[in-house]
Amino acid sequence: MLKVEGLVCRYGRVEAVRDLSIEVHRGELVTLIGANGAGKTTSLKAISGLLAPAAGRIVFDGEDITRASARQVLERGIAHCPEGRRVFPYMSVRENLEMGCFLRRDAAGVAEDMDRLFARFPILHERRNQAAGTLSGGEQQMLAISRALMSRPKLVLFDEPSLGLAPNLVERTFEIIESIRKDGVTVVMVEQNAFAALELSDRSYVLEQGRVTLTGTGRALLDDPYVRQAYLGA
Ligand code: ATP
Numbered sequence: 481m482l483k484v485e486g487l488v489c490r491y492g493r494v495e496a497v498r499d500l501s502i503e504v505h506r507g508e509l510v511t512l513i514g515a516n517g518a519g520k521t522t523s524l525k526a527i528s529g530l531l532a533p534a535a536g537r538i539v540f541d542g543e544d545i546t547r548a549s550a551r552q553v554l555e556r557g558i559a560h561c562p563e564g565r566r567v568f569p570y571m572s573v574r575e576n577l578e579m580g581c582f583l584r585r586d587a588a589g590v591a592e593d594m595d596r597l598f599a600r601f602p603i604l605h606e607r608r609n610q611a612a613g614t615l616s617g618g619e620q621q622m623l624a625i626s627r628a629l630m631s632r633p634k635l636v637l638f639d640e641p642s643l644g645l646a647p648n649l650v651e652r653t654f655e656i657i658e659s660i661r662k663d664g665v666t667v668v669m670v671e672q673n674a675f676a677a678l679e680l681s682d683r684s685y686v687l688e689q690g691r692v693t694l695t696g697t698g699r700a701l702l703d704d705p706y707v708r709q710a711y712l713g714a
Contacts, residue, residue, distance in 0.1 A: 481506040481666055482527070482635060487536035489522045489690075496522040498690035500536070504635070509658070509667040511677040511698070513711060514687035520670040521563055523687070524637045527668075528560040529553040541634070555583060557634035563643065563670075565624040569613025573604050576612045576623055580630030590630070597626045618649035625656060629665075636660065638669040642676065654680055674711040678702045686711070 482504040489497040497519040504510045512520045525531040527538055529550035538546045545553055550560075559580075567576050577597065581590050598605035601622045607615060612623055621641060628636050638657060642650040654676055661667045671677035678684055678698040686694040686707065694707065701707045 481541060483539045485537045487526060488534045489526050489531060490534045496690055500690060500692060502685050502692065504666060504668055506666055507664065508682045509661045509680060511681040511684040512670045512687055513674045513677050513684055518687040519690040520687055521639055524639050524670055528558055528637055554631055559628040559631045559633035560637045561624050561628040563639040565620045567612040567620050567623050570611055572609050573612055573623055574608045576627050577630050580627035593630055601626060617644055621645060621653055633665060635666040640670055640672060642671065642673050
């Protein structure tokens with residue numbers, strides 16, 4: 481479904497991603513793990529059109545999206561749930577959800593999806609007219625996830641969804657992401673919490689200095705001596 485080949489991304493002279501290649505099949509939950517600065521966020525930004533790659537190729541559903549704009553990528557079915565949630569703080573919860581589907585023209589479908597999300601996250605319904613910036617961190621994460629789902633994506637990119645959340649909310653966030661995958665949406669997730677990421681994922685890529693250094697099923701990487709030592713504190 482998604483194929484990234486030889487991706488290179490630069491910020492001026494800093495080469496953040498060097499020759500990264502990954503593949504994601506329909507219905508999979510794939511994670512990218514790695515230390516700070518390994519190039520995980522940059523890779524997601526390149527896929528979603530927020531950043532122009534210096535080299536490489538990104539193909540989604542058989543279409544080359546390497547040079548596509550963020551809007552075009554969204555139109556093709558990829559939604560991005562960014563690091564730090566990035567809700568629009570002065571807009572209401574409902575308006576944030578509307579921002580997630582600004583490209584859709586099917587008003588009835590949008591209303592249906594909003595009702596479904598409000599039923600799934602009653603707290604968002606309760607706070608629907610409240611400014612998103614006044615929500616707690618966990619509530620903002622639910623909103624950011626819901627906003628991404630409002631575009632009815634085929635693939636969602638999650639960047640560090642557990643960051644800054646209390647342990648019980650971390651668990652809840654991962655449950656939500658797993659349920660999204662069960663609903664048939666393909667998921668690519670960047671996560672510092674390597675243990676949780678590997679437990680959840682079908683397959684995972686280990687990134688180091690902008691390159692994939694190891695790949696395998698979540699289970700295999702959990703048992704891998706190098707991963708255990710470098711990422712799982714074992
Ligand atoms: P983290 O887990 O800390 O978010 P990451 O694996 O997501 O790390 P990136 O955020 O992709 O890593 O950063 C990769 C490299 O690119 C780092 O060395 C970082 O300092 C650099 N970098 C990221 N954004 C910029 C920017 N806007 N300008 C210059 N350098 C940047």
